[in-house]
Amino acid sequence: MATNPYRPLSRGPVRRIGSTVLIYAVLIFGAVIILTPFLLSFMTGLKSPVQFSNTSSLSLPSPITWANFQELFGPDHNFISPIAVTVQMTVVILVVQLSCSILAAYAFARLSFPGRDIIFWAYLATMMIPAVTTIVPLYGMFTAAGLRNTFWALVLPTLFGSPYAIFLLREYFRGVPDDLEAAARIDGCGTLRVLWYVVIPYSRPIIATLTVITVVSHWNNFLWPRVITSGPDWAVLTVATADLQSQYNGNWTLVMAATTLALLPLIVIYLIFQRQIVNSISIGGFK
Template sequence: MKRTLLHAVLLAGAFVSVFPYLLVVLTAFKSQGQLNSTEPWLPGVPPTGANLARILEGDFPRALLNTVLMTAVLTAGQLVFTTFAAYAFARLRFRGREPLFWLYLATMMVPGAVTVIPLFLIMRELGLVNTWWGLLVPFLFGTPYGIFLMRQFFRGLPAGLEEAARIDGAGPLTILLKIMLPLCRPALGTLAIITVISSWNSFLWPLIITSGEDTKVITVAMATLKGGVGVDYNLLMAGGLIALVPMVAIFIFFQRHIVRSVVLTGLK
């Protein structure tokens, strides 16, 4: 009886979680007439691909490509610079290391919306508004969360490995690249997944710093689909479906790593 009740609760929770995505798919393949004449949770008969064709004829493919490029660059930058910074905070000894780390980590308590305006003013003074540099630079060189995660993982590795490498004449860079990094694959995978998801879903900063088609990302492109008179829900859901497919694919192929990332971040 308890097992049956547990499965019923889990099924209800799964339905609530999946239902919004189901509505996106169903609405994306409905015509305007089917949207008004059928219930939201029922499919349109026959389904139509006109909405996807319409949205792919505009600037949406360019926004999708921009989002892929932004996500790839930010993920690569996070992995490289976060790893170097975390290794320095975890293993290298220098004056003021701990106060500097905890001061940097304290910035996690500041809401992102608070720093948007100062950050925009800095980018404006540097002439980086509506440029790729302005879009990427604030998040390219690591984040407090990423550095904290990697630092904790580095601190959990056996110190004997590093000491043995030093005896053999290896320097800090060699130790990091040839000994530490191969052992940090779970943490690197965690950081990569978190960065990909957050970069793909980023909206506020791209909306503020960019205004042209050359730097528009998919979240901003979807926001512009809302007209001043009304909303074309069929077109909006078609765009949402295109934006959703890569994230679903990542979850399907990397769900084991995603679960591991949840465990890892929870323990650390």
């Protein structure tokens, strides 16, 4: 029996094509919603105050001016100091916090000691306490210790580990094959050598993800630096930008230039670590 060469396509491929188009349309719409504020911030920073007030906020800067960025680094604002303080604070917190979190997570995941699970869940329960509730006690402690308006006041509260980081690393370390650790111990490795040569290389994706999360959270930290510091000596980038906004309430082009300046390092860091972040998500989902 001859088949009909003009038989219409089955509904299966058509439905798959339609669902794919719908998914991509939703993703594109979401990307536009998320990226538009950043694009508007950058475009506003490239406009003069007169151009910003006389044109639509969605219009492209014409002509492009870099005067706002130059003014930020001028003698009136001197944004070099807030950037330097923010970089120092973020780097110190990242290195020490990540090191302490890795050591604690390995102890909770791979070592046996009395009360291990009780200590872990009690420490993890501190994530349920809002950070705002600890601001006043911390302020009193650092003021009594004479550390107010110092660099150590910026870094000490979050320096020695993070409950979220320890929880995430612990769950990942528990997935390290026991055979790898056993083989390393047969070769004569102690606990620290096993951690350094086996567990950490195996966990690079999740460590890269935590690196990005830690940098972003502390680079954008505002409340604690605002409370514990005063004056320009130890002002971080977020505080300096807030002071700029309150001091020059009508000059939004200058404020948006400062905001764009604060965003650029985070975008660069994400572009560097994006593959490791995707790998950590895919490996975690596979497990």
